[in-house]
Amino acid sequence: MIMNSCCLYICVGIIFLGDISCQNCNQLQRKLRKANEVNFNLLSSNIRSTIPLQCIRDFIELSLEDTEKIIMIDMNDECQVDIAKTAVKEILQQIDLIFRQNHTELVWHGGSLRDFRIGLDQQIKMLETCGDAELEQDITSSRNWKLQLTRLRIKRYFQRLSDFLRNKKYSWCAWEIVQIQIKPCFQLINHYIQRIPSKVTVDF
Ligand SMILES: *[C@@H]1O[C@H](CO)[C@@H](O)[C@H](O)[C@H]1NC(C)=O
Numbered sequence: 001m002i003m004n005s006c007c008l009y010i011c012v013g014i015i016f017l018g019d020i021s022c023q024n025c026n027q028l029q030r031k032l033r034k035a036n037e038v039n040f041n042l043l044s045s046n047i048r049s050t051i052p053l054q055c056i057r058d059f060i061e062l063s064l065e066d067t068e069k070i071i072m073i074d075m076n077d078e079c080q081v082d083i084a085k086t087a088v089k090e091i092l093q094q095i096d097l098i099f100r101q102n103h104t105e106l107v108w109h110g111g112s113l114r115d116f117r118i119g120l121d122q123q124i125k126m127l128e129t130c131g132d133a134e135l136e137q138d139i140t141s142s143r144n145w146k147l148q149l150t151r152l153r154i155k156r157y158f159q160r161l162s163d164f165l166r167n168k169k170y171s172w173c174a175w176e177i178v179q180i181q182i183k184p185c186f187q188l189i190n191h192y193i194q195r196i197p198s199k200v201t202v203d204f
Pocket of ligand 1: 102103104105169170171
C-alpha cells in the first residue's frame with residue numbers, strides 16, 4: 001500500500017517534470033476495473049439484494065430515474081474518453097460523499113466500510129494522477145460544455161439520494177434503499193472504464 005502511493009507520487013512528479021510515460025498509468029483501465037470490482041463486491045456483500053418489506057413505503061417516495069439513464073456516452077463522440085473519465089470520477093466522489101453522511105444505522109461487517117472508502121479514494125487518486133479530464137481555458141468550448149453537463153447530471157442523481165437520506169433522518173430503511181440504488185452505479189462505472197484507454201501515451 002505504502003509502495004503504491006509512493007509510486008503514484010513519483011508518477012505525478014515524472015509527468016510534471018518531463019512528460020515521461022509512467023508504469024503506473026499504463027494499466028489505468030485494468031487497475032480501475034479491478035478496484036471497481038473489489039468495491040462492488042464489498043458493497044454487495046454488505047447489503048440485501050432486494051428492498052426489505054418494511055421499507056417499501058419509503059422506497060415508493062423515492063422516485064428515481066434509472067441509473068443507466070444518468071449519462072449515455074455517444075460512441076462516436078470525439079470527447080468520449082474525457083466524458084468517461086469525468087463520469088467515473090464524479091460518480092466515485094459522489095458515492096464517497098454519500099458514505100460520509102451519518103451512518104450510525106449502517107450495518108457493515110468488520111472494517112469493510114473503511115476498506116470500501118479507501119478503495120473509492122484510491123480510484124479517485126488514480127484518475128487524478130493518470131490524466132484527469134481538465135477543463136479548457138475556453139469555457140464555452142463544446143467539450144467543456146459536455147464535461148460540465150456530465151458532472152451536473154450525476155450530481156443531480158446523487159443529490160436526490162442525499163436529500164432522501166436527510167429527509168428520512170438517516171434511518172436504517174433509508175440506508176438500505178440508498179445502497180441498493182448505488183449498487184448499479186458500479187456497473188455503470190465499469191461500462192465507462194472500458195472507454196478509458198489502458199495505455200496512456202505521452203510524447204517525449
Ligand atoms: C444519526 O442518525 C441516527 C439515526 O437516525 C440518529 O439517531 C442520530 O441522532 C444522528 N446523529 C447525528 C449526529 O445527526
